[in-house]
Amino acid sequence: MDLPVMPPLKPMLAKPSKTLPDGELSFEPKWDGFRCIVFRDGDEVVMGSRNTKSLNRYFPDLLEPFRASLPDRCVVDGEVIVAIDGVLDFDALGQRIHPAESRVTMLAERTPADFIAFDVLALGDASLMDAPFTERRVRLEAIADGFAPPVHLAPATRDRTLALQWFERFEGAGLDGLILKPVNDPYVPDKRTQLKLKHVRSADCVVAGYRIHKSGDGVGSLILGLFSPEGQLWHVGVAASFTAKKRVELLEEVADLVLEDRSAHPWSAWMDAEANADGSMPGAPNRWSGANGRDHSWIPLRPERVVEVSYSWATSGRFRGTTKMLRWRPDRDPESCSTEQLAEPEPVPISEVLGAR
Template sequence: MDLPISPPVAPMLAKAVKTMPRGDLYYEPKFDGFRCVVFRDGDDVVLSSRGEKPLTRYFPELVETVKAELPERCVIDGEVIIRRGSRLDFDALSQRIHPAESRVRLLAEQTPASFVAFDVLALGDETCFETPFKERRALLERALAKARPPVHLSPITDSFEVATRWFDEFEGAGLDGVVAKSADLPYAPDKRLMFKVKHERTADCVVAGFRWHKSGPIVGSLLLGLFDGDGALRHVGVAASFTMKRREELVAELEPYRMSDVSGHPWSAWASQGEADRMPGAVSRWTGKKDLSWVALRPELVCEVAYEHMEGDRFRHTARFRRWRTDRTPESCTYEQLEVPVEFDLDQILT
């Protein structure tokens, strides 16, 4: 591969802010997918992840798409996404990371991926690192002028009002916020020079277990549950934002609720119900052999957590512990408390 930039390259990152920033900024929707820097030199294509790991083998259909739709020699930053109906489907996207070649090929046919481009690092023999973002965007638009789906150019606006509307509306299509970039911003790999505004909500959850911290006998994360319409307690994610001192304190706080016999725990029978991939102790394709064993607690504690959004029936990202809710009963912690965004058609964003 003979490009002015060699893979891998750590993509430029965004710093989280609580409110939409104003100024000489450009705003883009924040797509919920896999960050991906695409390198193309003729028939040679490399897809590189945010962590600079290769994604190429997992998305063979995108390799062919890149050859057909992107410039002959380029390095382009963007997001790999999968859509399901009118919205993004991160669960389907995460399923694409699979060790078996046969499974990768099957999923490429069943749940084909798309690529949303939003920045350019190199075109031909020229690098664009020092080129201001406003000019890079113009270069990207010209480079992708004839590109067809499943390659898309990210929408962009310099209007604060439009960006605010996007923030409110696009969540209904599975997007998770807005990214803001200065017009004169150079491309700085692995630097948090952009801004991101993401949705944050709170929910009251049952604490039905915990995992030990990797450093020793202190609490690493709390396992959270919500009751569904049938009265079953579903595992919805974890809360893990604690100081080391607080992790030590939690050991004593949780001790009275620990169960020596888990046969009566609401999650003990999940495996027999064919839901092993949803069990708190299931092996993750992302963590490999990482120890995901957990300690069962009587499901009597309730805590308030902050979360960004749901992916199916689970929190999309790690939730953040806010406080204990001694005034709430576990039975009151249901999915009905969660705010559901108004649906929005993804086609209206991508076109």
């Protein structure tokens, strides 16, 4: 492979914004998928992830579509998604990251992926990294004339009113906000020079366990649960990103709740290795880092404390994106914390998003 922009390359990122700021901006739906920079040089294709690892073995179903849709020599930034019944499904996407080739092959047939292109970094012998986004977008739209499903062009607009309509409407398709791109900016790898506007909500959750921080000091994440209408406590996600001081405080805060008899915990069966096979249980290893020796064990707690957390959105009864602890709620009984708190928008087909202009 010999391109003007070569792998490995970390993608340009976005930092949170609470409003639509002033300035010349281009607005795009924010996709809930796996970030992917595609490098194509003839028949050779490399799919680079956000952390520069190759996605080729996990999404073999996209390699031929890239050869058919993309220019012979190019570098295109975008997102790999999986849609089930026309709506984004992050759980199904996550299942594609599996060590067994036979399972990857099977899932490539059952839950095929799509690719949403939203930037172009190189064409032919020319790097476009230093070009303003407006120019890169024009070049991307030109090559998009050759796109065919499962390769798509991300919709974009300079109209703020339309962007806010997208923000509200497209959540129902599994999208979690807007990306705001300064139109005159170059492409800056691994820097948060763009902005993202996301939905922010809160919920009161039961603290059912915790993991020790990777440093070994204090709580790294609180494992959260909510009660179903049938009275079962379901795992809905974790709250993390604590300061060093807060990690130690939390460890002291929950010390009296630690269960010595793990069989008494509502999720005791989840502590068996077999229960973690699909990756959805609290102690399941991360598919991205399962081979790096990290400890994915967790400490069960008596589910007696309630914490309020902020979250962007939820699907299928689980939090998506970053979930942060706001405060303890000593005034709430754990049994009152139900899954009915989670607002899930009216479904919108992904075809409506892709057709937006």
